[in-house]
Amino acid sequence: xxxxxxxxxxxxxxxxxxxxxxxxxxxxxxxxxxxxxxxxxxxxxxxxxxxxxxxxxxxxxxxxxxxxxxxxxxxxxxxxxxxxxxxxxxxxxxxxxxxxxxxxxxxxxxxxxxxxxxxxxxxxxxxxx
Amino acid sequence: xxxxxxxxxxxxxxxxxxxxxxxxxxxxxxxxxxxxxxxxxxxxxxxxxxxxxxxxxxxxxxxxxxxxxxxxxxxxxxxxxxxxxxxx
Numbered sequence: 001x002x003x004x005x006x007x008x009x010x011x012x013x014x015x016x017x018x019x020x021x022x023x024x025x026x027x028x029x030x031x032x033x034x035x036x037x038x039x040x041x042x043x044x045x046x047x048x049x050x051x052x053x054x055x056x057x058x059x060x061x062x063x064x065x066x067x068x069x070x071x072x073x074x075x076x077x078x079x080x081x082x083x084x085x086x087x088x089x090x091x092x093x094x095x096x097x098x099x100x101x102x103x104x105x106x107x108x109x110x111x112x113x114x115x116x117x118x119x120x121x122x123x124x125x126x127x128x129x
Numbered sequence: 130x131x132x133x134x135x136x137x138x139x140x141x142x143x144x145x146x147x148x149x150x151x152x153x154x155x156x157x158x159x160x161x162x163x164x165x166x167x168x169x170x171x172x173x174x175x176x177x178x179x180x181x182x183x184x185x186x187x188x189x190x191x192x193x194x195x196x197x198x199x200x201x202x203x204x205x206x207x208x209x210x211x212x213x214x215x216x217x
Binding site: 004007008011012014015016018019021022023025026031034035038042043045046049050053054056057062065066068069072073076077079080081083084085086087088090091092093 | 132135138139142143146147148149150152158159160161162164165168169173175176179180183188191192194195198199201202205206208210212213216
């Protein structure tokens with residue numbers, strides 16, 4: 001009885017966290033904040049749901065599988081959202097206008113001015129090295 | 130295994146999440162936004178699979194979730210690679 005209540009509460013909590021990630025996906029202004037919402041909240045929501053499944057259907061083997069699945073879920077959701085944000089930046093998805101220190105754009109501008117200021121030969125040599 | 134009311138509530142929450150992600154896919158200004166929304170739809174799908182497996186008493190529910198989370202990671206990485214046109 002206690003296991004049923006606790007597991008059901010964990011399932012509903014996980015679904016609510018995933019729903020909050022979806023609300024953030026609609027309301028947040030640019031790709032990077034959306035990616036942050038998905039990577040943290042959806043990973044945590046699926047982890048809560050896995051924990052609820054383990055509590056509802058408890059055995060030691062299920063506990064082992066659940067711990068492996070939770071660790072894999074937390075790691076892979078973070079890495080996946082990071083890869084999506086990186087490819088979004090590389091394919092020209094602009095940050096929101098309120099993003100004040102855009103250090104990646106500053107780095108890109110400095111690198112472009114350096115490569116234009118230098119001669120062609122050392123740039124090609126450093127690219128080959 | 131699991132009360133029917135709990136399954137209905139969890140299914141309704143996840144369905145609302147999928148509906149909001151579809152809104153983002155329709156509105157999404159760049160392909161990367163579409164990919165992020167697809168990622169969220171995959172997470173909600175894993176949750177729905179867990180709830181249905183508990184409701185119908187399928188014993189392999191945690192194996193399904195484990196394989197699905199790893200495959201979702203691979204799909205997200207290949208989507209990110211696809212967005213860049215195969216370049217790294």
